[in-house]
Amino acid sequence: MKRTTVTRSMLSMAAAAALVLSTQAGPAAADPPAAGCLVDRLEQLRALQHRLDGLALDGLAGAGQYWYVDHQRCALTIGMLRGAADPATSNFLATARLTPAPVDIVHLGAAIRPRLARGPAADPNSRPPNGFHGGSTIYSGLTGTVFICTAGFNGYRPNTAATAGHCARDASTWYDGTGTLIGTVGQYRFPDADWAVIPAAEGLPLAGDIVDGNSTTRITGFAKPRLHDRICATGASSGTRCGTVDAVDVTVNYPEGAVTGLVRSTQSGAAGDSGGPVHIGSTGVGLISGGPSEGAPTFIQPLNF
Incomplete structure (x- = not known):
């Protein structure tokens, strides 16, 4: 993975818009620990992130995959799909380079996408006993090829299960591994955010835990x-x-639209x-x-x- 560091030249006014790019193979060289961004610099970085968010919301981020303010490096980090050179991508990068604050560009070998899957419907042997648990596999149908996601937390909102918003965007009714109805999506947001809540079907006990195997x-x-x-x-x-x-406060430019306020791990x-x-x-x-x-x-x- 290559990282390109972009800074503003501080020579003459005629060269004020020039950029100095330094590229090295492998991870970026470690900077000394930062005491934190100065307020003015932090405001510049946040304003730049908001401008890039606006481009993404208008479908103009090109191959930009994600971006966020890196408080340790006091820079805006942008993940770009390696090799992209289309006009939208070029314009997006040109906008990023208009700020006097530094911009770190990380070149990615794979696109960032929602982690939805498609596969066969429920396996009747996959559900643990004693109710429906967070972390369980959930299915959008009972036969053939269906959407597959994972249940989030039960009870984050009373008497509901949760999952990703992009799962709810593709299917409104969800089942557990035995084909038992979990419920029909009540609310969801995607893109912009990525969450959904599913009011529990009548008689479905919601366990207050998450399960992984046994x-x-x-x-x-x-x-x-x-x-x-x-x-x-x-x-x-x-x-x-x-x-x-x-x-934290990461914007991800999914193919379906930008989602703001995410966390990267x-x-x-x-x-x-x-x-x-x-x-x-x-x-x-x-x-x-x-x-x-x-x-x-x-x-x-x-x-x-």
Whole structure:
């Protein structure tokens, strides 16, 4: 992976718009620890992020995959699909380079997408006993090829299950592994955000935990993830994998539209994990949203809905 660092030249006024680009193979060289961005610089970076968000919301971000303010480096980090040179991408990068604040461009080998999957309908042997659990595989139908996602937390809103908003965008009715009706989507947001709540079908007991194989984790409360938190997430395809939050307030430019306010973590994942619960011990903090088709990073919808 290549990282390109962009800074504004500080020579003459005639050269004020010139950019100095330095590229090195592999990860970016480590900077000295930053005491934090000065207020003016931080405001510049946030304003730039909002301008880029506006382009993405208008479908003009080209191959820009994600971007966020990196407080440690005091720069805006942009993940770009490697090799893209279309006009929209060029214009997007030109906008990014108009700021006097530094911009770090990370070249990506794979696109960032929601982690929805398609596959065969429910397996009647896959559901754990004693109710419906967070972390369970959920299906959009009972026969043939269907959409597959993961249940998030039960009870984040009373008497509801949760999953990713892009799952609800593609299907309104969801079933568990035995073909038992979970419910019909009540509310969802995608793009812009990525969450959905499903009021439980009559008689469906909602367990207050998340399940991975034969083990369960009781969830006793909810919070929002913070930078450097050590988190674990459970997905239908990946099981439980853990990592560290390395960016917050991330904009992700999915093919279906931009989603703002996400969190990036170092854990890997795969298609089918969408909507899965993200937690710190017994505290729920988010839902799996997307990432590359396989691997890291993983982008997370915080529990703020």
